[in-house]
Amino acid sequence: MSLPPRCSVLIFDLGDVILTWSPVTTTSISPKVLKAILSSTIWQQYERGRISEDECYRLSGERFRLDPEEVRRTIVDARTSLRSNDGFIRFICDLQAEAQGALRIFAMSNISAPDYVNARAIPTEWGIFERVFTSAAAGMRKPDLCFFEFVLDEIKAEPSSVVFVDDNRENVLAARSLGMHGIVFDDVQRVRQSLRFFTGDPVSRGLSFLEARAGRLESVTNSGQIVVENFAQLLIWEATNKRELVNFVHHPRIWNFFREGPIFTTDEYPSDLDTTSVGLMLTQPDDHVFDSVMDEMLQYTNEDGIATTYFDSERPRTDPIVALNILRLFYSRGRGHQLSRTLEWVLGVLEHRAYLEGTRYYETAECFLFFASQLLRSSTDTRLHARLAPLLRERILEQAGAAGDALALSMRVLAGMVVGVRLERELAELLPLQCEDGGWDPSWMYKYSWTGMKIGNRGLTTAFALNAIAALRSPPQLQ
Template identity: 30%
Template sequence: MATDLVYPVCQSLTEKSFASDIEKLSLKFPTTTPSSSFTVNTETATNGTKKSKIHTLILDLGDVLFHWTGKDLQALSPQDFRAVILSSTWTELECGKVSEDKAIESIGKELSLDPNAIKQALAQCRGTVRVDQELLDQLVELKKEMNGHLKVYSMTNSSKDDFALLKATLSDWSLFDGEFTSYEAGLSKPELGYYKHVIDRIGLRDPSSAIFVDDKEVNVNAASSFGLQGMVFRSPASLIRQLRNRLSDPVTRARQYMMQNAHNHISCIENGPEFRDAFSQFLIHWELKEAQYLSLSPPGASKAEIKAVIEQASAEAKTWNYFIGDPVGTTKTFPDDIDDTATALLAFSPPAASANKVLDKIAASRHPRDNLALNYFCDGRHRVCPYVITNVVRAFYHYNRGADVKPEFEHVRRILLNRGYVDGAEAYTSADVFLYFLSCLVDANPTAPEIQSLRKPMAAALRERVGRREDSVSTTARVLACQKLGVWAQSDVQYLKELQESDGGWEIGWVCRYGRSRKRIGSRGVPTAWAIKALEFEAQHQK
């Protein structure tokens, strides 16, 4: 039985054995500079033009594409069977040094086991070998999508007979451009010489252009030492997602997702229904300024109707409601709110003549004692929120009326300096979203000294949060905020790329939440739009 199909072999290896391998083989490790992004499909030729880059995928077989089960073993206990296939003699068999009969006889003596029982156990396991056809089909499709720019090779620890079994189990091997086996190489993973053998046979000049997939960390570690992009196999879905993210341009895929879902970037309640809201559309448009993705209209509206509403939002200011249509998950009636209204002014920037009337209405909607802008245009809801107030300050400064929101600005400043945002707020869960809103204020007002006084404490606050692995909205918000203020966040950029789904969009992130039920409200459109802006910024500033 191929050890690729059974158990990890890392226990049998030591640092000393690795060092010995290096000395024996006099290996010269590639001195390539790791790519800052695994997702670029082109490289610059000597004449300055772009040419397609050939990528290589080196794929383990056992416990990745092929599987078996030892659940019903009868001839040997699972512990004894494991001891058999982890023995040094079994490794010799996989390297083609001994025959299976001699190996079984020798192992029987080593472990005091009946050779016939070992043979029966092997036969029982071999009878359960199967191929993951769904994963195979997805890999074939991925290779097809790469349009000739992906070579796929298998690299397995397998005896001659076991590999013949795999060949018989899978009738169509057209996915692979070549197959490498331990019995032919006379070496097995994670021996360094096996990797060098494969690299040399493939003719791989740039190891960083190759991805190595294996279910065992020790094998991936060895591959990474040569500069290969190591990937530990966790699940088929995770593998396909990671491969797409590394092989394809993330921005191109994200824009395709946004266009495929144009006019339908809806939100959803945590463990609840989907619905249409205006706020997510404003957040998308603020960063991308591409109205073709948006809809501020109810379901069933025609393209002409959708376009007309969006054009009206740019032509004339008004107060806005969070919901497009009837409220969902809250009270039957829901008032227009100041957060949506302020964000709409920022996203669409209607003329000052109409915007000032709306700003006057916001200025008149203040807490009777705290003198801060409220959340709602409603006398019965005297609630304030630092996130909402930040967007109010942004809107007033956008229309050169910063002097009208001095109390609000001072409140936001104190929240920042005293870290009053770290636990979120009634309607927001993410501290990073607060810092994002505030970074937009700082970025948009370079000549306002009172606003620029926030730049240094803002940068310090962001540095405190870089490296946190949170949801897609928090991550994209933090990356954008860092980019606007010039704060290093490369680790977050790399993590952001990992959150991209196979369909090109980002996984759901939590934009805000209901004040009463505390249920979060999620979106895929918002983090995808924000990721596009963040990754485009990164690409532009790497040139």
């Protein structure tokens, strides 16, 4: 899948986007009536330059049973209230500067000639606009398609290279119908994020986000507390192959989830087989360490013979995703046969869809599907592939198109690639979720089972999102 084209032309509406105004006036005409006047066919004719200002006031007075002079004073008050939307304009200037001359910026407005003269008197960065197209000058107005076509012809731009921003949904729809990219100006932060999406490269932006925060990519809870832990750091390292991005406490043998001591749980928190499995595979100690730790792991199973989570016989808790990570370690070392009961259990979880609402420690179905795919990637065992791969492929196809946050979408894409499934719709959902700073929001990956507190990591979500983009950028592999 190719990424959306980087757009090189931005067209902005003036009123309620570049300029703000107030419908509250000193006259007897209410804001509601003023807005009705401004949306009337009489005013539309005035904006097209087909009737004079005096004629507009006279006809508006007749239409709304008002004194034409009162209409005039109301419009003068509205003009006086015009202000520059300075914060948003500074953002546009930043976009233009970052593009280093590769971004053309225009304005396109339904506005009468007198109102445009008044608007140009407002102090703002008018120099950012290569040209301002007005309905009065063109004799056309939005959402007339001919006005959009006129502008496109004048600026010599392909519709697919243009982003149009307007507070009126009808105008945005018209622009989209011609092949332009449309953004409704409703929430400023969302609009800024969308403009970054259309004008920047998501991969370079994501990498810049990670590099700027190297060593500070900490996890957070859904209530905002920082969780200083090892597990997400290891996964970020594995996803990016950039050790310099992460900060963890290295353990020569057995790893603990927490880096500086447990929080929101018991004061003495045991080391776990989950973090240890990932830690060993990444740090690659000598064979003696591998074998001794794995021998110790085999001592921690429950009454069903399934590998448990902790190096603590008093906590015989199981989680199928933890089990997948343990299996991954054992299969990567040619010892998968020693955990046959654990394998049968996770296959049963997959077959019967027991993972759909998450697991004891992990939040989403995609976590299970992703780590199952990682087990396949880490092993060359033909029997394992024969049993796991077809079923995993089937379950991923079932999950395709389901709603999900950025991490879930990324995990689904990455899991699909392992079994030959290209989930391009998921990428189309993932890309617009990239934040203005280049990263993706944390998404919830794991949780405290007894409190329901959720934990996520922006660095982890961003690393997975970048891998998902890279995976689908590559051409399909013949199966």
